[in-house]
Amino acid sequence: MGITRRQFFGWMGAAVGSQMAFTAQAKAAGTAHFTGYPGSMGVLHDISRCIGCRKCEAACNQVNHLPAPETPFDDRAVLEKIRRPHAAAFTVVNQYKPKGKPGPVFVKTQCNHCMEPACVSACFVKALTKSKTGAVVYDASLCVGCRYCMVACPFNIPAFQYHNPLTPEITKCTLCQPRIQKGLRPGCVEACPQEALTFGKREELIKIAKQRIGAYPERYEDHIYGENEMGGCNWLYISNTPFTGINMREDLGITPAPALTAGALAAVPVVVSLWVVFINGLRAISKRKEQIATEEKSQAVSAAVLSEQARFNNEIKQLKEKAKTEKEAAITREVKKALEAAARGPSENGAGQTPPSPKPSGTAHPEKQENN
Amino acid sequence: MEHLTPTPPALTTGRDTVFTPFNIVSGIIILIGCVITVLRFTRGIGGVSNLNDTNPWGLWIGFDLYCGVALAAGGYVTCAACYIFGLKQFRCAVRPAVLTAFLGYGLVVFALNYDVGRPWRLPYPIFLSQGTTSVLFEVALCVFLYLSVLMLEFSPVAFEWLNWKRARYIIGKVSMVLIIFGIILSTLHQSSLGAIFLITPSKLHPLWYSGYLPVYFFISSIFAGMSMVIFEHSLVARFLHDKIDAEHHLESNNVALGFAKSAAFLMAGYIMIQIIGIAIDNDWKYLPTRWGLWYLIEIIGFVAIPAILYAIGVRERNIKLIQRTSLWAVLGIVLNRLNVSLIAFNWQLPLNQRYFPSFMEIMTTIFIVTIGVVIYRFVVTRMPVLYAHPDFPDDH
Numbered sequence: 025m026g027i028t029r030r031q032f033f034g035w036m037g038a039a040v041g042s043q044m045a046f047t048a049q050a051k052a053a054g055t056a057h058f059t060g061y062p063g064s065m066g067v068l069h070d071i072s073r074c075i076g077c078r079k080c081e082a083a084c085n086q087v088n089h090l091p092a093p094e095t096p097f098d099d100r101a102v103l104e105k106i107r108r109p110h111a112a113a114f115t116v117v118n119q120y121k122p123k124g125k126p127g128p129v130f131v132k133t134q135c136n137h138c139m140e141p142a143c144v145s146a147c148f149v150k151a152l153t154k155s156k157t158g159a160v161v162y163d164a165s166l167c168v169g170c171r172y173c174m175v176a177c178p179f180n181i182p183a184f185q186y187h188n189p190l191t192p193e194i195t196k197c198t199l200c201q202p203r204i205q206k207g208l209r210p211g212c213v214e215a216c217p218q219e220a221l222t223f224g225k226r227e228e229l230i231k232i233a234k235q236r237i238g239a240y241p242e243r244y245e246d247h248i249y250g251e252n253e254m255g256g257c258n259w260l261y262i263s264n265t266p267f268t269g270i271n272m273r274e275d276l277g278i279t280p281a282p283a284l285t286a287g288a289l290a291a292v293p294v295v296v297s298l299w300v301v302f303i304n305g306l307r308a309i310s311k312r313k314e315q316i317a318t319e320e321k322s323q324a325v326s327a328a329v330l331s332e333q334a335r336f337n338n339e340i341k342q343l344k345e346k347a348k349t350e351k352e353a354a355i356t357r358e359v360k361k362a363l364e365a366a367a368r369g370p371s372e373n374g375a376g377q378t379p380p381s382p383k384p385s386g387t388a389h390p391e392k393q394e395n396n
Numbered sequence: 397m398e399h400l401t402p403t404p405p406a407l408t409t410g411r412d413t414v415f416t417p418f419n420i421v422s423g424i425i426i427l428i429g430c431v432i433t434v435l436r437f438t439r440g441i442g443g444v445s446n447l448n449d450t451n452p453w454g455l456w457i458g459f460d461l462y463c464g465v466a467l468a469a470g471g472y473v474t475c476a477a478c479y480i481f482g483l484k485q486f487r488c489a490v491r492p493a494v495l496t497a498f499l500g501y502g503l504v505v506f507a508l509n510y511d512v513g514r515p516w517r518l519p520y521p522i523f524l525s526q527g528t529t530s531v532l533f534e535v536a537l538c539v540f541l542y543l544s545v546l547m548l549e550f551s552p553v554a555f556e557w558l559n560w561k562r563a564r565y566i567i568g569k570v571s572m573v574l575i576i577f578g579i580i581l582s583t584l585h586q587s588s589l590g591a592i593f594l595i596t597p598s599k600l601h602p603l604w605y606s607g608y609l610p611v612y613f614f615i616s617s618i619f620a621g622m623s624m625v626i627f628e629h630s631l632v633a634r635f636l637h638d639k640i641d642a643e644h645h646l647e648s649n650n651v652a653l654g655f656a657k658s659a660a661f662l663m664a665g666y667i668m669i670q671i672i673g674i675a676i677d678n679d680w681k682y683l684p685t686r687w688g689l690w691y692l693i694e695i696i697g698f699v700a701i702p703a704i705l706y707a708i709g710v711r712e713r714n715i716k717l718i719q720r721t722s723l724w725a726v727l728g729i730v731l732n733r734l735n736v737s738l739i740a741f742n743w744q745l746p747l748n749q750r751y752f753p754s755f756m757e758i759m760t761t762i763f764i765v766t767i768g769v770v771i772y773r774f775v776v777t778r779m780p781v782l783y784a785h786p787d788f789p790d791d792h
Contacts, residue, residue: 110449142595148521148533166525169513171452172532176595183449184513186442192513276598285531288591288610292534292584299580303480307576310482 058280059256060139064158065204066226066258067213068233069132071270072243073220076103076117076130083215084115084134087200106271109134110183114197115212122269129263131270132212132221135160135181135197136250136257142281143173143182151194158226158258159199167194178254178276199258226258233262247274255280418773422766429763432756436510444756451742451751453511459761460507462733464500465539465589466613467726469621470628471497471546472582475575483654488647491553491781492632493625498546499768505543507764531591538585545578557779559787586617593736601740603682603691606673609736615669619662620729622655623702626722632782639776641783649715656706656718659725663703670695687743694735698728 082097084090091112095102103119115134122129137160144152144160151166152173169192174182185192200210208214213223222232230251237244249267250257253276261272268274436444447454474493478486509515521527521536548567555564590613593600606612629648632640640648674680682688702725709718742750753761776782 108449145529146532146595148527148530148536149517149525150527151525166517166520167513168515168517168520170511170532171513172530172592174449174452175592175599178596178598180450184452185440186445186447186449187440188513189437189440189443190514192440273598281595282529284597285529285591285594287607288531288588288594289529289534291610292588295584295587296580299583300576303476303576303579306480307482310480314482 058140060226060258061154061156061158064139064156064226064258065199065223066137066158066229066260067199067210068222068224068229068260068262070220070222070236070262071129071131072262072264073218074117074130074132075218075220076100076119076128077217078102078117079215079217080132080212080221081113081115081117083211084197085113087203087211088114088198090114103130108183109181109196111185111187111195114195118271120265120270122265125265129265129270131261131263131272133179133181134212134259135199136179136253136259137197137199138254138281139256139258140254140280140282142176142178142254145282145285146172146176148172155201157199157201157204159201159204160196161198161201162194162196164193169194176281178273178281226260229260233260236262249274252278254278255283422770425759425763425766426770428759429766432760432763433510435756436760441511441513444754444760446751446754446757448751450745450749453737453741454751455738455753455757455761456507456511458734458737459730460511460764461504462589462737463730464504464507465586466617466620466729466733467624468497468500468504469582469586469617470625471500471549471621472579473618473621474625475549476579477654477658479572479575480579485647485650486654488644489625489629489651492628492776493621494546494549495553495772495775495781496624496628498543498550499771501539501543501546503764503768504539506767507761510760531588531594534588535585535592538581538588542578542581542585545574545581549574549578553775553779553781556785556787561787582617583614587611587614589613590736593741596741599742599744600736601682601687601691601743602677602679603674603687604736604740606677608669608673608676611669612666612673615662615666616729616732619659619666619725622659622662623722623725623729626652626655626719627726630719630722632776636773636776636782639782643784644782652715652718652722653710653713656721657710660703660706660710663699663706663725667695667699667703687740690735690739694728694731698724698731702728 078097078100085093085097093112103117106118107113107116109116115132117130117132119128119130137158139154141152141154141160144154148170149166149168151163151168153161153163155161169184171182171184171194173194174180174184182194182196184194200208200212203210209223210221213221222229224232230248233248233251237246237248243264245263245266247263247267249261249263249272250259255278261267263270263272266274432444441447445454445456470493474486474489477483478490505518508518512518518536521533522540527533549571552564552567552571555561555567587610590609590611593605594607594609597605629652633645633648674683683692702721705717705721705724708714709721738751
């Protein structure tokens with residue numbers, strides 16, 4: 025197949041262009057280790073201090089202008105069931121009764137504001153972004169509502185307005201980004217009567233957590249949840265009971281979510297570039313094979329024609345020679361006959377002068393051929 | 397052979413009444429679909445489906461998108477076999493396969509209109525705000541581009557039908573570029589549909605989660621496409637035999653034999669890479685569990701056995717066996733895609749938090765499949781798909 029120069033440059037342009045479009049992911053696969061935006065904010069949740077009063081839920085409802093709940097926030101009966109954040113509640117407090125604990129344990133759940141969030145990397149319209157303040161923020165004006173962020177989130181946090189038919193949005197804790205930008209603390213932190221929630225710079229929160237665990241090693245689990253989970257979160261937890269027993273998975277690993285898909289995304293431009301080569305190569309090979317087959321066929325045909333012709337010529341030659349000898353023999357025979365007749369007597373002279381009898385029919389044709 | 401009619405077959409269906417059993421059944425389903433459509437856009441996704449915050453994707457993604465795309469793979473596989481690998485005897489299978497792929501992708505996008513929150517924003521990722529870190533962005537871009545390519549690849553059929561000779565000539569000039577572009581796009585997004593779940597190692601069961609997910613999806617899409625081409629032809633030969641010309645009929649057996657043979661090898665290779673995936677992640681401990689049993693049913697029951705049956709069918713030149721096996725293999729692909737996207741996803745959740753599709757979700761899916769069948773039937777009874785057009789005998 026012919027590849028014109030213009031085609032070649034066109035393909036190269038496409039290949040290079042696609043590489044440029046995807047360089048953003050290629051970086052994620054590098055050796056650089058992202059440790060969070062410096063000075064970004066977070067919250068430390070000391071589970072051992074939480075009493076399940078749900079004041080944080082009420083405050084969250086208020087500052088985010090969410091609809092009033094079916095049961096009021098001071099109704100502790102809702103604690104009997106395990107809940108998750110949903111379209112009308114960015115945060116929920118759950119009650120657990122882990123084995124070996126005399127009383128119940130209360131855990132507040134909301135967006136953990138991962139340092140390298142799965143939802144942000146999963147969003148195909150950049151509706152979710154990681155702010156330098158530490159908050160993972162959502163822009164409803166871009167959202168298509170595909171819900172891949174919900175699939176991707178290892179903590180099952182983003183929720184969806186399933187009963188909004190035309191303008192459904194993803195809902196989740198914003199870390200009270202608008203309040204942070206005004207220099208205020210998040211609504212839930214401000215409302216907590218137990219100081220179970222501490223707002224501050226992430227680095228400092230880790231120090232506080234370590235101090236508490238160090239000061240009361242018999243009280244706390246030796247694990248700051250969120251320090252390394254999924255690459256680290258801006259929301260951190262310390263607990264007086266193992267996290268697995270209070271519905272907080274400890275098997276998530278420390279790989280940030282974007283790293284999980286970086287390899288596959290980085291393969292895209294490579295596949296594009298190489299496939300152009302492979303496919304055209306394969307096509308060229310099959311075309312070439314076809315061409316060779318056609319050539320071999322025509323060669324075989326012409327060889328066959330040649331050998332046929334040679335055989336034919338040979339036959340003609342043989343026939344000609346045969347004819348020649350036959351002719352000579354006939355002449356000699358006739359001459360002999362004539363001589364004999366002459367010798368016998370003059371009475372038969374007239375017959376003796378007649379030309380020799382016609383040549384054998386086979387010889388006429390080759391002579392004609394030769395003349396051609 | 398006794399079904400053969402001279403070329404070209406009659407261009408009209410020649411029916412006396414519109415109230416054929418097929419039309420009545422499909423009409424009722426489409427009517428129900430329209431009602432559900434109204435409900436979907438008045439009550440919201442939650443009003444018609446069992447989707448919830450913990451199970452954001454259901455049947456519409458698991459079947460309509462995942463199975464739809466996998467089963468539409470016949471388009472690029474047949475094009476590659478015919479035009480790249482130079483297997484000219486597959487030429488008759490190209491048009492039906494491209495039509496199936498075009499319809500398949502079209503319906504995938506159609507189904508997305510039900511599933512996403514604001515379908516009119518579906519062009520956003522491509523034209524407004526490109527989230528290039530997302531695998532879904534890659535899928536969206538590829539599906540968008542490939543759907544356009546498929547439309548162009550299929551357009552010669554429509555042009556021949558409309559007798560637009562000039563347009564037919566122009567599109568014929570660029571057909572090879574389209575085919576190559578189509579193969580690249582298919583490779584990318586068949587695999588990226590698997591890569592979608594790379595981000596959920598904590599939610600997808602380890603027997604299905606693997607770093608090789610994109611490779612699994614790509615390889616399985618090839619034999620899915622081949623099986624679909626064989627299966628589709630067996631259906632066409634049965635229900636639309638008067639639309640097939642002699643050449644298509646003769647070659648379809650060669651196509652079945654050729655694809656069955658390749659599929660058998662590919663399925664064997666697929667099983668090998670599945671084993672490698674388990675070995676690399678050391679997931680052996682999950683095999684003697686209930687999930688392990690389910691996994692083995694998928695891999696042995698719906699990949700290994702069809703592979704062997706294909707091989708036997710090819711050796712004995714048993715077209716019937718190959719056609720039956722193709723349905724089996726197609727079901728195996730459906731099972732695999734449903735396993736990855738729904739069944740083995742969120743496997744750790746207690747049963748009462750798991751998802752099962754609602755009646756209306758299932759009806760929507762049936763509605764969409766029915767639309768596909770109706771359009772397919774409409775096209776092949778009118779346009780030169782299963783037979784060569786008399787005015788364009790040796791084109792394409």
